[in-house]
Amino acid sequence: MEKRSVISGRLLPYLLLLPQLAITLVFFYWPASQALWQSFMLEDAFGLSSEFVGLENYAALFQQPEYFRAVGTTFIFSTAVTVLSLSVALLLAAMADRQIRGAPVYKTLLIWPYAVAPAIAGVLWLFMFQPSLGLVARGLRSLGLDWNPLLNGNHAMMLVVLSATWKQISYNFLFFLAGLQAIPKSLIEAAAIDGARPTRRFWTIVFPLLSPTTFFLLVVNIVYVFFDTFGIIDAVTGGGPAKATETLVYKVYSDGRLGGDLGGSAAQSVILMIIVIALTAVQFRFVERKVQY
Amino acid sequence: MAEVVLKDVRKTYAGGVEAVKGVSLDIPDGGFCVLVGPSGCGKSTLLRMIAGLETITAGSVAIGPRVVNDVEPADRDIAMVFQNYALYPHMSVYDNMAYGLKNRGTPKDEIDKRVKEAARILAIESFLARKPRALSGGQRQRVAMGRAIVRKPQVFLFDEPLSNLDAKLRVQMRVEIKRLQRALGVTSVYVTHDQVEAMTLSDKLVVMNAGNVEQVGLPNDVYKRPASRFVATFIGSPPMNIVPGIVEGDGRVAVGGHMLAVADMAPGLAPGTVLDVGLRPEDLEVSGGPGIRLPVDFVEELGATQLFHGKLDGAEMVVQAPTGAITSDTRQLTLTIDAAKVHLFDRDTGARRGR
Ligand SMILES: Nc1ncnc2c1ncn2[C@@H]1O[C@H](COP(=O)(O)OP(=O)(O)OP(=O)(O)O)[C@@H](O)[C@H]1O
Numbered sequence: 001m002e003k004r005s006v007i008s009g010r011l012l013p014y015l016l017l018l019p020q021l022a023i024t025l026v027f028f029y030w031p032a033s034q035a036l037w038q039s040f041m042l043e044d045a046f047g048l049s050s051e052f053v054g055l056e057n058y059a060a061l062f063q064q065p066e067y068f069r070a071v072g073t074t075f076i077f078s079t080a081v082t083v084l085s086l087s088v089a090l091l092l093a094a095m096a097d098r099q100i101r102g103a104p105v106y107k108t109l110l111i112w113p114y115a116v117a118p119a120i121a122g123v124l125w126l127f128m129f130q131p132s133l134g135l136v137a138r139g140l141r142s143l144g145l146d147w148n149p150l151l152n153g154n155h156a157m158m159l160v161v162l163s164a165t166w167k168q169i170s171y172n173f174l175f176f177l178a179g180l181q182a183i184p185k186s187l188i189e190a191a192a193i194d195g196a197r198p199t200r201r202f203w204t205i206v207f208p209l210l211s212p213t214t215f216f217l218l219v220v221n222i223v224y225v226f227f228d229t230f231g232i233i234d235a236v237t238g239g240g241p242a243k244a245t246e247t248l249v250y251k252v253y254s255d256g257r258l259g260g261d262l263g264g265s266a267a268q269s270v271i272l273m274i275i276v277i278a279l280t281a282v283q284f285r286f287v288e289r290k291v292q293y
Numbered sequence: 294m295a296e297v298v299l300k301d302v303r304k305t306y307a308g309g310v311e312a313v314k315g316v317s318l319d320i321p322d323g324g325f326c327v328l329v330g331p332s333g334c335g336k337s338t339l340l341r342m343i344a345g346l347e348t349i350t351a352g353s354v355a356i357g358p359r360v361v362n363d364v365e366p367a368d369r370d371i372a373m374v375f376q377n378y379a380l381y382p383h384m385s386v387y388d389n390m391a392y393g394l395k396n397r398g399t400p401k402d403e404i405d406k407r408v409k410e411a412a413r414i415l416a417i418e419s420f421l422a423r424k425p426r427a428l429s430g431g432q433r434q435r436v437a438m439g440r441a442i443v444r445k446p447q448v449f450l451f452d453e454p455l456s457n458l459d460a461k462l463r464v465q466m467r468v469e470i471k472r473l474q475r476a477l478g479v480t481s482v483y484v485t486h487d488q489v490e491a492m493t494l495s496d497k498l499v500v501m502n503a504g505n506v507e508q509v510g511l512p513n514d515v516y517k518r519p520a521s522r523f524v525a526t527f528i529g530s531p532p533m534n535i536v537p538g539i540v541e542g543d544g545r546v547a548v549g550g551h552m553l554a555v556a557d558m559a560p561g562l563a564p565g566t567v568l569d570v571g572l573r574p575e576d577l578e579v580s581g582g583p584g585i586r587l588p589v590d591f592v593e594e595l596g597a598t599q600l601f602h603g604k605l606d607g608a609e610m611v612v613q614a615p616t617g618a619i620t621s622d623t624r625q626l627t628l629t630i631d632a633a634k635v636h637l638f639d640r641d642t643g644a645r646r647g648r
């Protein structure tokens with residue numbers, strides 16, 4: 001027999017859900033529908049009146065070369081951060097998994113970055129790489145490199161990629177470590193007896209068995225770089241120099257807040273929203289089917 | 294094929310646990326050696342040292358002419374069957390079996406030939422394409438065996454390979470393993486805590502206790518002449534009865550007020566010495582004349598045999614007889630035993646006090 005706690009009436013469940021529903025409504029659905037509405041409107045230059053223009057904002061967007069530049073920047077940025085943070089985290093987790101005795105300390109140290117606010121993480125890296133004062137920057141210069149993220153777009157990109165990666169590694173590390181520890185030791189031993197050296201063991205046994213974790217992290221990381229890196233970019237480069245680090249999410253802000261193009265900015269955020277929904281849908285589909293060997 | 298020679302092998306784990314305390318063992322080429330003992334006695338540890346999965350604290354392990362202490366598991370030319378089978382869940386049955394050959398760079402057609410051959414021997418041809426999770430426990434067991442035999446290694450190592458199977462399947466697989474090992478002639482080391490498996494499979498039985506080897510021998514010799522009280526009670530089911538006895542003279546011991554003749558008794562035991570006397574339940578017979586009187590508390594019916602339970606001088610005593618063989622008063626048995634089947638052990642050390 002199944003044991004069930006009985007709650008009399010229908011009111012209580014709804015009452016308990018109410019706070020969460022209210023928060024979701026006020027902070028998600030309302031702004032989202034506002035953005036959707038706004039994306040069909042065109043404001044005059046002084047923001048005094050607006051008129052309905054249908055899909056014109058979208059059409060204008062797709063005629064802007066800057067928009068496609070931001071798409072490209074986002075692509076480079078997200079690929080770099082995702083690949084870097086996943087592979088470094090996996091490397092660290094594999095090392096921690098071997099030496100699990102020292103892991104509590106090791107683990108804690110590696111988790112700290114995750115607790116740091118994005119903007120602060122950005123400022124931290126900004127300081128280290130600040131051309132005239134930063135420790136690392138001075139080191140780079142003394143090596144004869146003309147390091148200047150304030151003028152050189154590639155350098156600026158490297159800097160935001162590094163900051164964003166650094167912050168995400170800890171999160172990935174935790175999941176990878178948990179995934180590694182869930183792999184039965186006897187499988188690794190069987191592979192060792194089967195003549196596979198550590199590297200081959202990793203790629204033929206460990207990595208395939210980690211694939212559900214890797215896939216989950218892949219989606220989470222893409223969502224992270226698409227949206228959560230705003231603070232880092234804002235603090236480190238402000239999208240510059242010459243928009244070299246302007247990602248899609250940063251462009252929403254700069255067009256809307258700085259450029260005053262509310263309609264175009266809203267259209268951009270609607271597109272971003274669709275991307276997240278799509279990514280989440282993909283993830284749910286796969287989680288449901290349990291990406292499995 | 295190769296012999297396996299252990300010389301004073303020791304294992305102390307990082308925490309200071311002494312799991313194996315100096316084991317020397319000589320397993321001949323093609324032999325089937327079973328390590329048996331209670332849980333925690335160090336059998337798996339010993340096996341894993343032969344496999345190279347645990348470092349050897351002291352002593353040496355040789356496979357064939359080569360000491361392998363510092364040789365990687367991959368280079369020892371062994372195959373191991375794990376208790377949980379350790380099949381690679383993301384690979385098909387075929388790939389599971391082919392993995393070890395691929396790692397060693399065996400040509401593709403040779404791999405295919407060997408995998409199919411092993412699959413035929415083990416009757417798992419019909420699910421070569423399946424993943425392990427789509428197999429029953431018994432089928433997984435066969436795949437694990439298949440993975441071991443395709444490699445044609447020098448030595449097979451088994452760590453309780455049958456303990457996850459139900460009783461019927463276990464008996465069936467036990468027979469198959471024995472047959473397979475005979476056919477292939479590969480030196481095997483097999484760990485179990487099941488004494489029936491130990492008796493039936495081995496041609497060299499090693500009884501371990503608390504990190505030490507208690508006795509090594511042919512299974513029948515171990516059964517007939519256990520070297521210690523521990524071995525006596527561990528090998529045999531139901532276990533050997535141990536009752537107190539007093540030395541009366543050379544070749545004579547009093548048990549429960551009755552004098553027993555003893556064939557195998559250490560010379561020079563002073564009369565009056567108290568010993569542990571071991572009497573196997575199946576060796577005790579109902580006597581026509583005088584004998585040990587055993588009040589029977591209850592009888593267990595096992596179908597083919599009956600077990601009579603009672604107490605003698607405070608010690609539990611069991612008598613086993615074919616059903617219907619004991620027709621006299623079953624509430625009180627008068628028992629005798631062949632002098633050759635009386636075992637004497639030291640009360641304190643448990644060592645055999647025989648010749
Ligand atoms: N990695 C380890 N670290 C410390 N102690 C260990 C380790 N592995 C085993 N031991 C200890 O060594 C002893 C022998 O263990 P082992 O696994 O060899 O026993 P076993 O005879 O195989 O028992 P079982 O029949 O339960 O499998 C035990 O006391 C166990 O607690």
Ligand SMILES: [Mg+2]
Binds near residue numbers: 336337338
């Ligand atoms: Mg064990």
